Amino acid sequence: MGAREVGLPDRVGGEGLPESVTIWEVGPRDGLQNESAVVPVGVKLEFLERLADAGGKVLEATSFVHPKWVPQLADAEELLAGLDRRGGVSYPVLVPNERGLDRALKASVDHIAIFASATETFARKNLNSSLDEQFAMFEPVVARARAEGLRVRGYVSMCFGDPWEGAVPREQVIGVGKRLLDMGCDQLSLGDTIGVATPGQVTALIRGFDRVDQLAVHFHDTYGQALSNTYAALLAGVRTVDSSAGGLGGCPYAESATGNLATEDLVWMLDGLGIAHGVDLDKLCDTSAWMAQRLGRPSPSRVVRALRG
Amino acid sequence: MGAREVGLPDRVGGEGLPESVTIWEVGPRDGLQNESAVVPVGVKLEFLERLADAGGKVLEATSFVHPKWVPQLADAEELLAGLDRRGGVSYPVLVPNERGLDRALKASVDHIAIFASATETFARKNLNSSLDEQFAMFEPVVARARAEGLRVRGYVSMCFGDPWEGAVPREQVIGVGKRLLDMGCDQLSLGDTIGVATPGQVTALIRGFDRVDQLAVHFHDTYGQALSNTYAALLAGVRTVDSSAGGLGGCPYAESATGNLATEDLVWMLDGLGIAHGVDLDKLCDTSAWMAQRLGRPSPSRVVRALRG
Numbered sequence: 001m002g003a004r005e006v007g008l009p010d011r012v013g014g015e016g017l018p019e020s021v022t023i024w025e026v027g028p029r030d031g032l033q034n035e036s037a038v039v040p041v042g043v044k045l046e047f048l049e050r051l052a053d054a055g056g057k058v059l060e061a062t063s064f065v066h067p068k069w070v071p072q073l074a075d076a077e078e079l080l081a082g083l084d085r086r087g088g089v090s091y092p093v094l095v096p097n098e099r100g101l102d103r104a105l106k107a108s109v110d111h112i113a114i115f116a117s118a119t120e121t122f123a124r125k126n127l128n129s130s131l132d133e134q135f136a137m138f139e140p141v142v143a144r145a146r147a148e149g150l151r152v153r154g155y156v157s158m159c160f161g162d163p164w165e166g167a168v169p170r171e172q173v174i175g176v177g178k179r180l181l182d183m184g185c186d187q188l189s190l191g192d193t194i195g196v197a198t199p200g201q202v203t204a205l206i207r208g209f210d211r212v213d214q215l216a217v218h219f220h221d222t223y224g225q226a227l228s229n230t231y232a233a234l235l236a237g238v239r240t241v242d243s244s245a246g247g248l249g250g251c252p253y254a255e256s257a258t259g260n261l262a263t264e265d266l267v268w269m270l271d272g273l274g275i276a277h278g279v280d281l282d283k284l285c286d287t288s289a290w291m292a293q294r295l296g297r298p299s300p301s302r303v304v305r306a307l308r309g
Numbered sequence: 310m311g312a313r314e315v316g317l318p319d320r321v322g323g324e325g326l327p328e329s330v331t332i333w334e335v336g337p338r339d340g341l342q343n344e345s346a347v348v349p350v351g352v353k354l355e356f357l358e359r360l361a362d363a364g365g366k367v368l369e370a371t372s373f374v375h376p377k378w379v380p381q382l383a384d385a386e387e388l389l390a391g392l393d394r395r396g397g398v399s400y401p402v403l404v405p406n407e408r409g410l411d412r413a414l415k416a417s418v419d420h421i422a423i424f425a426s427a428t429e430t431f432a433r434k435n436l437n438s439s440l441d442e443q444f445a446m447f448e449p450v451v452a453r454a455r456a457e458g459l460r461v462r463g464y465v466s467m468c469f470g471d472p473w474e475g476a477v478p479r480e481q482v483i484g485v486g487k488r489l490l491d492m493g494c495d496q497l498s499l500g501d502t503i504g505v506a507t508p509g510q511v512t513a514l515i516r517g518f519d520r521v522d523q524l525a526v527h528f529h530d531t532y533g534q535a536l537s538n539t540y541a542a543l544l545a546g547v548r549t550v551d552s553s554a555g556g557l558g559g560c561p562y563a564e565s566a567t568g569n570l571a572t573e574d575l576v577w578m579l580d581g582l583g584i585a586h587g588v589d590l591d592k593l594c595d596t597s598a599w600m601a602q603r604l605g606r607p608s609p610s611r612v613v614r615a616l617r618g
Contacts, residue, residue: 006470006472006503006505007470007471007472007473007474007475007476007503007505008470008475008476008505009469009470009476009477009505009506009510010476010510011509012507012509012510012512012513013509014508014509014512014541017509160318161315161316161317161318162316163315163316164316165316166316166317167316167317167318167319168318194315194316195615196315196316196317196318196581197318197581198318198321198577198578198580198581198582199323199540199578199581199582200320200321200322200323200326200581200582200583201318201319201321201581203321203323204321221611222611222615223574223577223611223612223615224536224571224574224577224610224611224612225536225574225577225578225581227533227534227536227537228536228537228539228540228578230537231508231537231540231541232323232540262533264533265532265533265534268507268532268533268534269507269508269534269537271507272505272506272507272508272509272510272534273507273508273509274509301533302530302531302532302533303532303533306504306531306532
């Protein structure tokens with residue numbers, strides 16, 4: 001069934017909402033890295049082709065984290081060698097350190113992302129550094145990347161709550177974000193890594209930064225809050241939203257459900273609001289249904305289930 | 310796992326949001342009427358007991374629609390006879406016509422709801438009347454109910470899109486709603502029966518009515534939009550929200566997924582926003598996990614899955 005055939009109301013926007021939004025598609029990287037199955041490189045390449053065919057403009061392609069930590073993306077070099085990079089489409093990759101940057105530069109990547117933590121505990125567990133030490137680790141990466149002409153995004157994880165520390169002070173998140181911007185990141189992606197945030201917290205955090213055009217948001221749907229939080233972010237002026245095709249990245253049936261916001265559910269909302277984004281919902285649903293078959297489990301996206309279930 | 314143990318951020322509200330919200334729990338009626346399984350009356354009574362124990366203040370208990378149409382709720386008399394009606398808790402029931410009202414009055418009900426359509430086609434299919442004729446059907450029901458001192462809610466279904474007619478003109482919805490209010494309904498529940506709406510449409514519809522305190526909203530999560538639409542309604546001044554414990558009412562795995570907004574996902578958002586509602590999330594999750602076991606399928610509520618999965 002096509003999205004246009006289900007009885008859609010006319011599009012209505014709202015005050016303060018942007019005219020257009022950039023959807024930063026994280027499915028191939030953040031999605032597949034958190035799936036238990038390791039997807040063959042040929043399937044990943046077809047996935048990226050299909051996402052570009054569906055109108056995706058920013059497709060986070062893979063990660064240069066050491067294969068020991070993320071075996072799902074151990075084929076990063078092979079993937080980038082085989083990738084048909086299209087004009088008008090950006091293919092950022094995650095780079096954890098200088099060794100990762102070496103690999104990314106060798107693979108002719110022109111857009112990278114680093115992954116910082118807003119909390120001490122997660123910095124220790126995920127980066128094996130302290131909250132402060134992480135900047136020393138990222139500084140040479142960002143400096144060299146900028147010198148090579150690359151664009152650099154800074155992910156900030158655990159921006160709202162942290163499973164070990166509880167509530168994360170807003171000033172601490174803003175402090176981490178500002179250090180990344182000062183270092184040379186051109187964009188921050190504010191991440192609710194465990195999906196606990198609600199709209200008021202989102203609005204308050206966004207207002208803590210000087211320039212909303214440098215911000216993206218990255219919500220997880222663990223507690224069903226991802227799209228409401230995204231709507232709050234749009235109302236606060238954010239114009240780049242992270243999402244994952246089909247909601248890839250975390251099994252929705254497990255206790256630790258940490259799935260990303262599904263791109264289709266985001267697209268449904270943006271379409272209804274009349275906000276331009278360039279993605280064709282029907283082609284995207286076909287892509288996610290195709291990938292769900294390859295992964296052997298249904299997509300957690302409500303839109304995909306309703307239109308392709 | 311308790312809701313307080315997962316790393317919650319501090320509560321933050323927002324401009325224009327209400328201090329408190331009435332959660333109108335529709336699980337026992339709208340939820341169970343749309344489940345394929347017929348639940349024994351004893352289980353329904355325990356469900357209502359548990360919902361009241363969890364702090365529910367408005368529990369839509371059952372329906373006096375003819376058992377031929379809704380066999381799941383054929384035990385309405387038996388249920389109401391066995392129900393321990395608590396002080397401070399309202400137990401509205403759905404009443405389709407005068408015959409239903411007779412049954413409701415005999416069962417000492419003090420709060421009823423009628424179910425109107427905003428579209429011609431759905432009026433024909435669901436009520437076997439035209440859009441205009443439905444008012445003639447409801448008029449004597451509302452008049453008698455008011456004369457007997459009952460409170461009367463008017464559901465308005467298909468407020469945004471209709472599967473046969475497509476976009477539903479806003480003026481048509483407002484016209485239906487105003488006729489119900491003029492007739493004597495004290496509240497309207499604006500329903501997105503097929504789950505297609507997005508926040509701008511919600512805001513615009515609410516602004517079409519004179520008194521927002523007479524409005525409730527009723528969203529379905531078919532396309533993942535229910536909670537964002539609820540947030541938009543709260544920002545527009547709505548203070549009564551319909552939801553269904555555990556998201557009962559429509560299998561999330563079928564193409565025709567038409568599940569109600571899950572009360573737990575709503576409670577998570579209200580808690581984060583610091584909006585009072587009286588429901589204890591942990592007790593509610595226990596209740597929904599218990600009911601999911603009785604129905605033999607997992608709850609589609611993301612919160613229930615994350616905390617009790």
